[in-house]
Amino acid sequence: MADAPTLSRFRAPDTTLILAGIIVFAAVLTWIVPPGEYARAEIEVEGVGTREVVVPGSYERMERGDEGVVSRLLHSAAMVLQAPIRGFVDEDAAPIIAFVLLVGGAFAVLTETGAVDAALRRVVSAAERSPTLDVLLIPLFIAIFSLGGAVFGMSEETIPFVLIFVPLALALGYDSLTGAAIPFLGSAAGFASAFFNPFTVGVAQGISGVALFSGAGFRIVLWVIVTAVVAGFVMWHARRVRRDPARSPVHAIDAAQKGKGLVELESGFTATHGAVLLAFAAGIGVLVAGVLLAQWYIVEIAALFVGLGVVMGAVGGLGGNGTARAFMMGVRDLAPTAVIIGLARGILIVLEDGHVVDTILDALASGLGGAGATLAACAMFGIQTAINFFVPSGSGQAALTMPLMAPLADLVGVSRQTAVLAFQMGDGFTNMIIPTSAVLMGVLSLAKVPWPTWAKWVLPLQLLLVTVGLVALVIAVGIGYA
Known part of the structure; x- marks a missing residue:
């Protein structure tokens, strides 16, 4: 555990602090970057409505005002202090913030019923008695968690599953890296290659003026490939460790844990649990149909999840008060994400007030x-x-970057759909390794795996996924992915 003291001294800055610092930096940029502006034109986007886009080649410099230094300083200070509230009430950010909170509440109701946990425990128990399931266990669960990441942005929800999968992995002759990787890397793979994740793909497409969840066919193919790469990597490592436990990077750490045995895996899967999962599956089916057939957008999807939360709470026996408490707990848990979205939008508001966004776009486009x-x-x-x-934060990064990247894509001849694809992979792949990810650090803490050990182990997978991402982007540009 020589790495532990170094790890304990590491203090990743809070995301809100980072965004607050970027707001100040944005205000400083308004003093440095010359103001300028593109002409805009409105276009009709199917399933989304009218959207405003920049007109390529129309950029023109603007003259600065003649106010004094003190006046400019006061104006900059006001911009910084007003940025958070203006970010919250902004017409682009406000619906997204409400959407994230409501959907978060609905998923908290699903979690509170215990249906997902009970189903997982039952399948794991059966796998212990079947050699066939023993072979399929890793790819099966990675695929399930990946599907969760791809459909509803499963991320933080994977943390408690580490308490099940690490003891299971040790009992099956694997190591704690394998146990942590099954839920975490599985969901992260789906998150990065998502096709229906409302928190990344949905938000980024909405900001970019792209029809919600369009381009799903290409993303589904990408999801299959990314999930297969992750499953293959974890299976290769697991079999290697089973043959020779000493080859595990956490062999010494695991030796102290193996005597503790498995957690109790036999948990009754009741008819109520099955009914809750059936209701959830039906809701996802309605979501897919609504998006594909009726061009549902944020308001309709949020309403669906609110209703689905009520149904799951009733079917799951939570009662009115229990459902309400679970829903509000979910809203509370997603509140930091809502704040991040508002702060991120505030950054763009400061840059827009200083008329430097178009100058930055022009410089990037020129480069x-x-x-x-x-x-x-x-x-x-x-x-x-x-x-x-x-x-x-996926939603926060989308709110921060896509207002810049979407019009930039127009200027460099890349479809906005491809720009969204670049965003989701850039956001998703590195979530598997960066120490600023609260989910990763939470998973490693429960698994008792030091971050430097994890980073060294997962780096080859990162290189594989980056290669897959680059190839996917080359193909997307080549086929005119839109």
Whole structure:
């Protein structure tokens, strides 16, 4: 445990502090970056409505006002202090904030019924008695968690599952890395290659003026590939450790845990649990049909999840008070995400007030335009990857970057759909390794795996996934993915 003291001294800055610092930095940029502006034009986007886009080649510099230094300082201070509240009430951010809170409440009701946990425990118990299931256990559960990440943004929900999968992995002759990886890397794979995740794909497409959950076919193929890569990597490691436990990077740590045995896995899966999961599955089916057939957007989807939460609470026997308490707990848990979205939007408001957003767009377009659409798309992927270290919230990063990346995509000849794809992979892949991810650090804490050990172990997988991401972007540009 020589790494523990170093890890304990590490204090990742809070995301809200980072965003507050970026707001101040944005105000400073308004003093440095020359103001300028593109002409705008309105276009009709199917399933979304009218959207305003920049007109390529129309950028013009603007003259600064003649106010004095003191007046400009006071104005900048006012912009910084007003940015959070203006971010919350902004017409683009407010519906997204409400959507995130309501959907978070509905999923908390599902969790409170115990249906998901009971189903998982029952399947694991059966796998212990079947050699076939023993072989399929890792890819099966990685696929299930990946589906959760792809459909509803499963992320924080994976943390408690570590308490089940680490003891299970040790009992089956694997190691705690395997146990932590099954739920965490599984959901992270789906999160990065999501096709119906409302918190990343939905938010980014809404900001970008792209029809909600459009382009799902390409993303489903990507999801299958990414999930297969992750499952293959974890299975390779697990079999390697089973053959020779000493090859595990956490062999010494696991030796102290193996005597503790498995947690109790036999938990009654009742008809009530089955009914709750059936209701949830039906709700997802309605969501897919509504989006594909009726062009549902944020308001309709949020309403569906509110109703679904009520139904699951009633079927799950929570009662009125229990359902309400669970729902509000979910809202509470998602409140930090809502704050992050508001702060992130506040950054753009400060930049827009200073008329520097279009100047930044013009500079980025000038730097990427000559490289061609393919290289520009790959560069967007790199930019999103770097930003994710500082803003590991998917919704927050979408709110921060997509107002810039979407019009930038127009200027460099990349479809906005491809820009969203670059965002979700740049945001998702590095969530598996960055220490600023609260979910990752929570998982590692429960699994008793030091972050440096995890980072070294997962780095080859990161390189594989980045390669997959770059190839996907090259194909997306080549086929005109839209």
